[in-house]
Amino acid sequence: MNKSFLSKIIPYIPTNNRVERIWKLAKIDFKKRYYNSYLGLFWALLNPIMKIAIYYIVFTVIFPSDIENFAFYIFVGFLFWMGFTEGTNKSFALLRSKKYLIENIQLNKIDLYLSSVLSIMFGFAFNLVAFILFSNISGLFTSWYILWLPLIVLNLTLLLLGSCLILSSLKVFVKDIDMVWTIVLLAGFWATPIFHDSVRLFEVAPWMKWVNPMAGIIVNARDALMYNRTPDLTLLGYDFIFGLVLIFLGLISLKKYGVYAIEKQ
Amino acid sequence: MPLKNNNSNYRDRPTVIKLKNISKSFRVREQANDSVRDKVMNLFNSNQLITYDALVDINLEIKKGEFFGIIGHNGSGKSTLLNIIMGSIIPNKGGIVETEGKIIRLALGMGFDPGLSARENIYVNASILGLTFKEIGERFDEIISFAELEKFVDTPVKFYSSGMRSRLTFAIAVHAEADIFLMDEFFGGVGDKSFREKSEAIFEESFIKGRTIVHVNHNMHLIKKHCDRVLLLHGGKQIIVGPPNEVIEAYDEIYKEKSSS
Known part of the structure; x- marks a missing residue:
């Protein structure tokens, strides 16, 4: 029994060669996204900043908000939210875009997911560094509480990985799941404290914390990045478990549905 | 020089x-039914399924x-079989690969x-075949x-060009030391004469290394020239599975029946 348990675990333990490969695939993925455009890599930074600028103008001029440091408040919310939406939207094409590999060479499909999520996290990291730079320049200083950040980013990564596994496997059988997902994301956008006040949101809908893990992640990220305080540990733990459960369900759905990716297309 | 194994020493070797x-x-399905809309619309009439046994x-x-050779007419299931060996298509319940x-x-x-260069494709493919990046770097040139x-x-x-791509595929497969080559109408059509000679030499060497x-x-x-056994x-x-001559005879017979009917 011990042996069979080990043989089940072993494919999931990355070997040296596997880490290299995932890293390379992620790098290629990232490069491809920005390669042929005029401004190249700069888009990875420019795109979210332009979007943030638009929201900032709307919510200071048209619907004034009384949240302090409002630009940075949106920045954090948007950064994490965009990481999640970009990653999940990308996942729908994942099995199809890597068909050339799946058909001709035996590879562990999980590598594809890991590298896809990793490439999203590259762009995310870019913007995170930009945030830290800007906020410190403008006087909103970061403190030691930023050490919580890696955990929160890991939390986002787990959540993203789990969602990608589930969504892309479902896509094999339900072709227009991406249309449904667009609506879910739109609802999620308003159910997540991206530019409205998180305190107010949780007053109106306290259950939102537990239903929408992105809300917890963003609240925690603001604690670490802007408010210099310890994140809500219950929420952090809960969202971690949420992410792990999604990954578990995702692995099952990949095994059950994702294996039909080639013949169903 | 013939490529074929003259002795049948492969028989004693392990099954791969x-x-x-x-x-x-x-x-x-007669109509596409993989979207949410179709699923709702067709909730109550679900007997438009056609099962096709590949x-x-x-x-x-x-x-x-x-x-090992596989022959058969178009649509006889050759490519599906390769996909099943590859693992990219899953057989029906009860099948074991x-x-x-x-x-x-x-x-x-x-x-x-x-969209990727030869360099990147080589790294990705060879890495999946099990080489580390250091080893790939050493073999790259x-x-x-x-x-x-x-x-x-x-x-x-x-x-x-398609010739360049095929040469690249072949070069990676050989140098990354894949154990099993699934060749889908590949061999014999690739490259000019000098490249063909080069690849035949490689195949000869492969037998010694025990590649399948x-x-x-x-x-x-080509089937007659190279294969130890053939599946029709x-x-x-x-x-039938057996030596090339027998199997090709059976193939010709089926072809005659098909063209006379």
Whole structure:
């Protein structure tokens, strides 16, 4: 029994060669996204900043908000939210875009997911560094509480990985799941404290914390990045478990549905 | 010089591909039914399913170092069988596929991301076949010079001719030391004379190293020349497995029946 348990675990333990490969695939993925455009890599930074600028103008001029440091408040919310939406939207094409590999060479499909999520996290990291730079320049200083950040980013990564596994496997059988997902994301956008006040949101809908893990992640990220305080540990733990459960369900759905990716297309 | 194994020493070798009770049926719907809209619309009339049996009860053992041929007419299930060996298509319930070693499928112009350069494609493919990046770096020049692509290392593969792509696939497969080659109408059609000679030499060497080759081809001359054993598929059924001469005879007979009817 011990042996069979080990043989089940072993494919999931990355070997040296596997880490290299995932890293390379992620790098290629990232490069491809920005390669042929005029401004190249700069888009990875420019795109979210332009979007943030638009929201900032709307919510200071048209619907004034009384949240302090409002630009940075949106920045954090948007950064994490965009990481999640970009990653999940990308996942729908994942099995199809890597068909050339799946058909001709035996590879562990999980590598594809890991590298896809990793490439999203590259762009995310870019913007995170930009945030830290800007906020410190403008006087909103970061403190030691930023050490919580890696955990929160890991939390986002787990959540993203789990969602990608589930969504892309479902896509094999339900072709227009991406249309449904667009609506879910739109609802999620308003159910997540991206530019409205998180305190107010949780007053109106306290259950939102537990239903929408992105809300917890963003609240925690603001604690670490802007408010210099310890994140809500219950929420952090809960969202971690949420992410792990999604990954578990995702692995099952990949095994059950994702294996039909080639013949169903 | 003939490539064929003159002795049948492969018989005593371990089995590397084992297929047991392999059937594959595709369910085709008259109308597409994979979107939410279609599923709702067709909730109450669900009997438009057509089942198409691509493969019926295939049982096969291929030994290490064997040169195994698969022949059959168009639509007889050859490519589906390769996909099943590869693992990219799952057989019906009850079918067992066991393979040992690293498998690569060689088909004309397949296996690459067209947007990437030869360099990146080599790293990705060879890494999946099990090499570390250091090992790939050491063999890189060899792969490129074997594929005769020195001038195009950093050109995206989409600009390659089909001959260039096939040479690259083959070079990677050989230098990354894949154990099992699934050749889908690949061999014999690739490259000019000098490249063909080079690749034949490689094949000869492969037998010594115990590489296994599964070879799908319509060219009976090549099948006769190279294969140790051949499988004939017809309508998804396994008609006969045996030495090339016998199997090709059976193939010709089916062809006669087909053309006379």
